[in-house]
Structure formats: structure tokens, C-alpha cells
Amino acid sequence: MHEYVKSLLPQEILDITNVNLLRDLREYFDDRVQEEKDKKANASIEQYRPIYEGKFMLGYGYQWNGPVSVPNTADLKIIKINKLDFVGYGFVRAHVIVLNIKYNTPMKELDHGLTADEYGEVTIDTYEDDQYSIPINDDSYADKSRKKKYEPKFLTEDEVKQLIDTAMQKQKEQVEWFKQKVGL
Numbered sequence: 001m002h003e004y005v006k007s008l009l010p011q012e013i014l015d016i017t018n019v020n021l022l023r024d025l026r027e028y029f030d031d032r033v034q035e036e037k038d039k040k041a042n043a044s045i046e047q048y049r050p051i052y053e054g055k056f057m058l059g060y061g062y063q064w065n066g067p068v069s070v071p072n073t074a075d076l077k078i079i080k081i082n083k084l085d086f087v088g089y090g091f092v093r094a095h096v097i098v099l100n101i102k103y104n105t106p107m108k109e110l111d112h113g114l115t116a117d118e119y120g121e122v123t124i125d126t127y128e129d130d131q132y133s134i135p136i137n138d139d140s141y142a143d144k145s146r147k148k149k150y151e152p153k154f155l156t157e158d159e160v161k162q163l164i165d166t167a168m169q170k171q172k173e174q175v176e177w178f179k180q181k182v183g184l
Contacts, residue, residue: 044087048136052081052092056155057134058163061102074103078160081134088133096132100125101167122170 006014016022061075078099086093102123135152155163178184 041087045084045092048087048092049084052094052134052152053084055081056157056160057081058153058155059134061100076101076103076163078155078163079132079134085130087136091133091135094132094134095128095130096134097128098126098132099164100127101163103167103170122167122174124167124171 013025016025057079059077059079060071060073061077062069063072063075064070078101080097081094082097083095084092085095102121102125104121
């Protein structure tokens, strides 16, 4: 490899013995390498920006099912993707705002005691994350172990509002149930 690179350089560069000048050349080429890497990264971001930026996505939390982790469809994540920062192998990293709605978390009933009945739960958390990883929808990044690629679920604003309204209604029902049971 070095011989090939040497063949590309003029003899006056190969004959330099001034250490400071050699360091300057190294710094120059390091900068050039970084510029090219940045161009490639920005091109990747531009490719995925129209697909993901400014959109709402539906994601899920995970739960253990024996030895494997599986999506928990009772743990909804409504993700608003504000800005893509990085494209990795099989994912994008983005600035997001998340509304996490969890219904009847598995095994949570045991926290209330084995004799508890009429159990109901809705928890709502919000957070912002500037390093959120999202799988990308691309055949070249298909999950080979599952023999299928990731299919993102994008949401409309109306679908987001419906999910929020449903969670808030469920919480309201639980509070009303309590008030009715205790006579408030």
C-alpha cells in the first residue's frame, strides 16, 4: 500500500526531511480524510432526512419472553423526530421528543398483591433525547436473523391525538372508578 501511495506523490514531497513540514502534511491529509468522511455522512443524512425528519413514529418498549426480548405492544412510544444527526449501519440517530404510554405493565399486578382485583394501569412519561436510535427501513439493513426488515410505523397527527386521547380517557376512568368506590 505504501508503495502505491509513494508512486502518486511527487519526488519533492518524498524528499522532505523537515519534521514540522511533514507534520503539517499529515495534518492536511487528516483534515482531507475528515472532510470526505463528513461529505459521505451528510449524503447519508440527506438520503434519510425526508423519510424521517418532522414525522411521528410509533415504537414499542420490550419485555422478556423466556430467553428473548420481544416488543411489548402495551408499551407505546410516540416519537416525534426533529432532526437526524447520524446514519449508522441499520439505524439513524436523531433528536426526538417521546411520549411513552404504558398499559398494564406485565407482572405489575403482583406489586398490588395477589388478591387485588379490578386492576388497571396507564402511565404516561415524556422525555427528549438527542441520541435516540431508530432502525432504518432499508433492504440492505434487513435483520438477517429474523429474515425480515424493519418496517417503521409512521403516524399522522390525528393518530397521535387518538392514542393520547385514549390513554387520557383510560386514566380518567381509573380515577373515576376510585372516586366512585370510595364515595368521593
